[in-house]
Amino acid sequence: MTGKGRELADMMERRKVDILCVQKTRWKGSKARSIGAGFKLFYYGVDSKRNGVGVVLKEEFVRNVLEVKRVSDRVMSLKLEIEGVMLNVVSGYAPQVGCELEEKERFWSELDEVMESIPTGERVVIGADFNGHVGEGNTGDEEVMGKFGVKERNLEGQMVVDFAKRMDMGVVNTYFQKREEHRVTYKSGVKSTQVDYILCRRGNLKEISDCKVVVGESVARQHRMVVCRMTLMVCKKKRSKIEIEKKTKWWKLKKEECCEEFRQKLRQALGGQVVLPDDWETTAEVIRETGRKVLGVSSGRRKEDKETWWWNEEVQDSIQRKRLAKKKWDMDRTEENRQEYKELQRRVKREVSKAKQKAYDELHTRLDTREGEKDLYRLARQRD
Known part of the structure; x- marks a missing residue:
């Protein structure tokens, strides 16, 4: 996630994604921060070099957040109330195949505890990198998954299926027939498989109309975003x-x-x-009215993105070219296309670094102005 927040936000805006579970954020701390384009990331991590989970929300849903549970750097959840419906969004990052069994059991225990703390009448959506293959076909497991997985099931995939049975959930990806390219969530060289899944309560599967893998994006180098379209059945209520x-x-x-x-x-x-005069209320109103006339008032408009104040058109253009190069390489994996994509990755890093440096230089020249002081204070708070 480091250095890619705004790119992720732009992708969500372009793909019309409102809520996204992210893993391997590698950000230390437990905060919420704006990542630009009207999106906010709630995250948790204890080490800047490994693990870390988060949930990204469109700004309009941030005011709906009732509770944030940061269980560990592998499991966290958000509870939202959307027009009277309670929706729990859980982000998970399971240990990889080679990790110790004790670490794997701890992850599943944490996930069990989160699920057990959620009332049965509330919606639950889990978006996780489970690092397991549930496999193609569903013989014997029809109640929790469809037929459209990828390749063979492994031990870690069986843990996913067992969890789904335990919690009466469905593995959403597997219910929708797509060509294999739109089922593969992880691709590295010649290796391609499915390890990222969306789960929801079986009783709410009818609210999901589609689920697929998005190809051609370059935010994550090897993983692909899994997107599902979910329509909550809510009681209509006019929003103020x-x-x-x-x-x-x-x-x-x-x-x-x-x-x-x-x-x-x-x-x-x-x-x-x-x-x-003795009448303080009258006096106060006169003072307020005079202040408005003489000093003016703020516009009342939404503030600009705090996290990406350095963003510019050159960075945006470079990221767009990188995204197209990634798409080209996905379609035709030649060495020439790979080198083009790698070069554009390096160029984006240079453009981001240059844009940040330019913004800091401009800030330095404005330090003796009020706006410069506000920018400096804001940056200091971001690094707390």
Whole structure:
């Protein structure tokens, strides 16, 4: 995830994805941060070199979050209330095949605990890299999966199926017939398989109309995004429009000319009195109204993305070319296409580094302005 937040947000916006579970974030800490384009990432990690999980939400759903459970750097969940419906989104990252059995058992125990803490009447969607193959076909397991997996089942895949049976869930990917290229979630060289799955309660499978793998994106080098279309059956309720409050620019009183003008206008508004009247409510309203007229008010518009204030068109253009090169290499795996994709990966890193440096240089020249101070304070908070 490091350095790819805005690229991920752009992909979600382009693909019309509202909620995304991410793994291997490799960000230390337990925070929520804007990643640009109107998306926010809730994440948890204990080591910047391994593991880490997160859930990305479209900004309009952030106010619906009721609870965030950061269980470990392999399991976390968010509870949202959407028009009266409780939706629990769980992000998981299972240990790889070669890891110790104890570590694998700890992961499944944590996932079990999360599921057991969720009331049976609430929706649950799990998006996870399970590092296992449930396999093609569903003989004997018809109640929890469809026929459309990939290749043979392994021990880790059996753990996924056992978990689904234990929790009365369905492995969503396997219910939709797609050509193999749109079922493969992991591709590295000649190796291709299915290890990333979406699970939901069996009783809510009817709310999912499609599930497929998205090819041609370059945010993740080897993994592919699994997308499902889910329509929650909710009671229709008119949503009230939320407006961002406009605020008086009281900070302008630090300027002598503004302060003097405010003093004069306030005196006029109070009828020339030097001593304030006893009725505080009346006085306060006069002060507020004078402030609005003399100092002005904020626009009330949404603030710009905090995390990607350095973003520019050159970076966006380079990422677009990298994405097209990845798509080209996926379709025709020649050495020439691979080298082109690798070169564009390096170019994107250079463009990002250059854009950040340019933004920092501009910030340095603005340090003695109020906007520069605000930018510096914001950056300091991001690094807490």
